[in-house]
Amino acid sequence: MQNLPKKVRRKKLSSRVDLTAMVSVSFLLIIFFMLVGELSKPKVMEYDFGNRGGCGLIGECNMPNENRNMTILLDDNNKIITYSGLIFAPIEAPKEVEYGKNGIREELFKRNKMVLDYSAQLGKPGKGVQVIIKPSKKSNFKNLVEILDEMAIAKIDTYAIVNEFTPEETKLLASK
Numbered sequence: 001m002q003n004l005p006k007k008v009r010r011k012k013l014s015s016r017v018d019l020t021a022m023v024s025v026s027f028l029l030i031i032f033f034m035l036v037g038e039l040s041k042p043k044v045m046e047y048d049f050g051n052r053g054g055c056g057l058i059g060e061c062n063m064p065n066e067n068r069n070m071t072i073l074l075d076d077n078n079k080i081i082t083y084s085g086l087i088f089a090p091i092e093a094p095k096e097v098e099y100g101k102n103g104i105r106e107e108l109f110k111r112n113k114m115v116l117d118y119s120a121q122l123g124k125p126g127k128g129v130q131v132i133i134k135p136s137k138k139s140n141f142k143n144l145v146e147i148l149d150e151m152a153i154a155k156i157d158t159y160a161i162v163n164e165f166t167p168e169e170t171k172l173l174a175s176k
Contacts, residue, residue, distance in 0.1 A: 068129055112128050
């Protein structure tokens with residue numbers, strides 16, 4: 001017999017797939033989505049109007065310092081109405097101002113300087129104005145962003161955006 005060449009048998013390859021990399025990627029994705037889910041939750045800080053009670057026998061310890069408060073009401077057609085103090089007993093009467101450096105910015109600088117001087121006289125230097133921004137349902141987002149820009153320009157770091165209007169403020173917006 002002749003020497004026939006031997007048939008070369010191929011080695012059977014293992015049918016197992018290495019899933020180590022897939023497990024690592026899946027754990028990274030799980031961690032990523034858990035982190036994104038936690039960071040995307042809205043973080044809200046309550047604005048204390050001082051009417052919670054519980055600081056002792058003195059009733060005035062819960063009252064807000066209306067000398068520091070300035071309220072900005074935003075309405076449609078770029079209308080801004082400001083007043084200082086409380087609406088039923090304002091320190092500065094409500095008035096309509098414009099956007100820009102000769103309008104709301106000038107009011108913010110002036111009011112903040114007055115409050116800083118007042119706080120220094122009381123022995124509490126550095127306590128500036130507290131601004132309450134109240135956009136109406138008719139105001140647009142651009143106006144809110146412009147007011148927030150004015151807060152940054154005027155270096156006012158204590159402000160709150162509130163969407164609740166008192167009946168007096170609603171009448172004030174309707175009348176002006």
